[in-house]
Amino acid sequence: MEKTKHTLQTAEQEIVARMAKALGHPTRIEILVFLASQNSCFFGDIHDELPIAKSTVSQHLKELRDAGLIQGEIEAPKVRYCIHRENWEMARKLFADLFGLFDGKEMNC
Numbered sequence: 001m002e003k004t005k006h007t008l009q010t011a012e013q014e015i016v017a018r019m020a021k022a023l024g025h026p027t028r029i030e031i032l033v034f035l036a037s038q039n040s041c042f043f044g045d046i047h048d049e050l051p052i053a054k055s056t057v058s059q060h061l062k063e064l065r066d067a068g069l070i071q072g073e074i075e076a077p078k079v080r081y082c083i084h085r086e087n088w089e090m091a092r093k094l095f096a097d098l099f100g101l102f103d104g105k106e107m108n109c
Contacts, residue, residue, distance in 0.1 A: 012094055015068075015090070015094060016095065016098060017067065017089075017092075018066075018067045018068075018096045019067050019069060019094070019095075020066070021061045021063075021067065022061055022064050022066070022067035022069055023067075023069075025060065025063075026064060027052060027060050028052060028060050028064055029058065029102050030052075030058055031046060031057075031061065031070075032064065032069065032083070033071070034046065034049060034050060035070060035082065035083050036083055038082075040082075041080045041081060041082040042080070042081045042082070043070065043075070043078050043079075043080050044078055045057075045078070045079075046061070046081065054100065061081070068084055068087040069083070069084060069087060069088065070082065070084055071081055071084045
């Protein structure tokens with residue numbers, strides 16, 4: 001019987017995959033661009049700033065929060081949203097490391 005090769009994901013690979021999934025939708029990118037353009041945390045309803053339905057905004061914010069790219073706190077009656085700076089820097093490093101694996105390599109396919 002032939003052995004099958006199994007690979008185990010590292011914790012870093014799991015984080016990159018989760019963040020990549022969160023970044024995989026144009027609306028989420030639009031939300032991140034909007035939040036990154038703010039000089040401080042945004043207090044308000046993002047659906048008032050972007051042409052996106054309330055329920056759609058909620059779903060996308062949940063994905064971004066679950067991936068750790070943003071943080072939000074309820075401060076009634078509004079919610080405060082910010083880019084999660086520590087995780088953002090970690091994402092920058094992890095993606096740079098991933099894409100750096102192919103720098104300067106000859107690819108013969």
